[in-house]
Each structure stands twice: as structure tokens, then as C-alpha cells.
Amino acid sequence: GYIEPQNVTALWNNDGRVHIWTSTQGPFEVRGAVAASLDLNVSQVKVTPMEIGGGFGGKFPLYHDPVAALLSKKTGHPVKIIMSRKEVFESTGPTSGSTIKIKMGATKEGKITAAYAWLAYEAGAFPGSPVGAGAECVFTPYDIPNVVIDGYDVVVNKPKAGAYRAPGASNAGFAAETVVDELAIELGLDPIDFRLMNSAKEGTRRASGPIHPRIGMVETLEAMKAHPHWNSPLEGPNRGRGVGVAFWMNGGAESSCSISTNADGTINLTEGSADIGGTRASAAMMAAEVLGIRAEDVHP
Structure with missing residues (x-):
């Protein structure tokens, strides 16, 4: 996780505007959430994102920014709040724990024909786990004609779950790639060749509906296969070499x-x-x- 804990400094000005200096990955999200929680217009909130000591998704959510702003209004002075490491662990929420079951079927020649995933993600005390992202990403690197994905957002006796490093996708990717490796071994195929035979390409329709643009998976796997690190002999006992692929989506709004x-x-x-x-x-x-x-x- 990140080294720097969450921290914020807020100054409520006499003209009713508030200036917030905070360690965040999403300054516009902070501006909108602070304005909504304190019944302000977004034009009354100025957010200055500071240099970030690590984020990995964990610096997107809002925690004490509105509190610092309100305390500044009450006291008439700037207010700084810094979480202790203990508060970070207790309050910000780890990434979701998960239980995932994967089934895949393939022809003897190595073409994957069907895949099924069952995903259950911890959400904390209220819904909100990244199970949707896990379901979106679990089989997306591959061109599989028949796919069924069941996802469950499970409420548990913990505070909350947070986003860290492609939330939901890393769990799903590890599960799927473990089964892909097992299937390659069962079929007697090289793990890279097996993935190349089933790689998604430009024009491949994902299980969730969208069609892939150019994603470069084939080119990446071919480069890996040709690299000396893949072909060099392993030195010493208990040494291994593996390969894995995973998917993460990105989205963008208007920017200037x-x-x-x-x-x-x-x-x-x-x-x-x-x-x-x-x-x-x-x-x-x-x-x-x-x-x-x-x-x-x-x-x-």
C-alpha cells in the first residue's frame, strides 16, 4: 500500500469559500463531495492536490476533507488532519477478499470453447465491493465463444472495502490464469502458445458486450516468447518461470x-x-x- 497516510489542510475564508489542500488522486471528486456534504456550490470549493506519497486507488475516496473544512469554519483558522497508520488500517478499508471458482473447457487442439466464473467479493458493512470489475475482467483477455459469469457482492462484519491496484481485476486475473496454466499442462501445450491460440484481438467481442479495439496482447505474448529470459535455462533447483495476462479497463471524461x-x-x-x-x-x-x-x- 501507500507510505503516506491520508491528510488534508482546509481553510474556510470569510467570503464563504473553502480551500482544501489534500493528498488525493481525484481532486474533482473531492471538490464535488465536499460541496455536496457541506451544502456549497462547487464554485465555492477550491482543491489543490498535493504531491502524493503513493495511492494505488486508495487516495480516491473521501474521508476527513469535509470535517477539516467544517472545523476551519468553526474555529476561523486553518485545520490540518493527518490519519495515523492505525486509523488508515481501521478506517480506509483494504481491498476485497474473495472466493472465486473457475471452470474452462477446451478442445484437444487447444481452443477454449467455454468458461464459467463464480465470484464472491467482500464488501464490508454495506454493499460496494469491486465484484463488477472482477466480472468484467476475468475472461476479457481471451476470445471465448461461451461465457457465464456470476458475481456476488457480499456484506460482511468488517468496516468497508477499498480500491487498490485495479480493484477486483487482480483477484479474478489470478484465478483465471491459474486455470489457464492447468489447462495448458493438461493439454501438453506451451503456456504462451496456448494463450496465443486463444488471445483476444481487435474486433473480439467481450463477454460484457463491448468490442475490443487494438489491445496488443498477441504482440506482447510474441515478444515474451522471443525474449532471452523466457528461453534461457533455469539455474539451480527450485527455479521456475511463469507467464500470465490480465485486463483492466480505463475511461476518460472531458479534459482540458x-x-x-x-x-x-x-x-x-x-x-x-x-x-x-x-x-x-x-x-x-x-x-x-x-x-x-x-x-x-x-x-x-
Whole structure:
């Protein structure tokens, strides 16, 4: 998980506007949630996302930001709240535990013809586990003509579940790939060749309905198979080598940025994403490529 615990500083101004500095992956989500919880217009809430000491999805949910804002209003002073590590573990919620059952059927030649998944994910004290994402992702890397997926959001005697690293998909991917390996062994096929025979490609319809654009799975597996690390001899006892594939979806809404030129010819780039996983550097590189200048001359 992340090293830095959740933290926020809030300042309620005399004009009724509130400024929040917080460690978040989703500043616009924070702005909307704070405004809704404190009965404010979003124009009255300004959120400055700070440098993040790790997130992995766990810095999306809202915790103490509205509390800090309200305390600032009550006291007339800036208010900072930092969770202790104990509070992080007790309050923010781990990723969901799960029980997953997978069945697959294939021809003797190695073509997967059918697959079934039964997924049960822990949700905590109220519904909200990522079982939907698990169901979306479990068989998506493959072109399988017959698929049935049952998913269950299970309420348990725990506080809540949270998002960490492709929530729901990692559980499902591990389960499915374990069975794919077992099936390859049963059929006497190389695990990469077996996956290549059944890989989803551009135009493959997923079990959930959408059609794949170009996803590069075949190219990736072929590159893996040709790599010296796959073909080199194993050194010493108790050494193994494995392969696995998994799927995660992404979505985007409308976004924008503004660029201004400085007197020395460098560029200022302003855009609304949190700097997580190199986002800021990537935006600077894209702007530099379009403008035909060095990335070092773009200041995000």
C-alpha cells in the first residue's frame, strides 16, 4: 500500500469559500463531495492536490476533507488532519477478499470453447465491493465463444472495502490464469502458445458486450516468447518461470489544459490531473512533442 497516510489542510475564508489542500488522486471528486456534504456550490470549493506519497486507488475516496473544512469554519483558522497508520488500517478499508471458482473447457487442439466464473467479493458493512470489475475482467483477455459469469457482492462484519491496484481485476486475473496454466499442462501445450491460440484481438467481442479495439496482447505474448529470459535455462533447483495476462479497463471524461509562453521561450502547462505515476511528466512530454520543443522546456 501507500507510505503516506491520508491528510488534508482546509481553510474556510470569510467570503464563504473553502480551500482544501489534500493528498488525493481525484481532486474533482473531492471538490464535488465536499460541496455536496457541506451544502456549497462547487464554485465555492477550491482543491489543490498535493504531491502524493503513493495511492494505488486508495487516495480516491473521501474521508476527513469535509470535517477539516467544517472545523476551519468553526474555529476561523486553518485545520490540518493527518490519519495515523492505525486509523488508515481501521478506517480506509483494504481491498476485497474473495472466493472465486473457475471452470474452462477446451478442445484437444487447444481452443477454449467455454468458461464459467463464480465470484464472491467482500464488501464490508454495506454493499460496494469491486465484484463488477472482477466480472468484467476475468475472461476479457481471451476470445471465448461461451461465457457465464456470476458475481456476488457480499456484506460482511468488517468496516468497508477499498480500491487498490485495479480493484477486483487482480483477484479474478489470478484465478483465471491459474486455470489457464492447468489447462495448458493438461493439454501438453506451451503456456504462451496456448494463450496465443486463444488471445483476444481487435474486433473480439467481450463477454460484457463491448468490442475490443487494438489491445496488443498477441504482440506482447510474441515478444515474451522471443525474449532471452523466457528461453534461457533455469539455474539451480527450485527455479521456475511463469507467464500470465490480465485486463483492466480505463475511461476518460472531458479534459482540458492551458499553455502560456514565457519570455525565455519556455512553456507553462496547466492541467487538472493529480501527479500520480508520472502524470505531470507525461503531460509535459506530450505538449513538448506537439510543440516541437524539449520536454525540459515545459513547466507543468
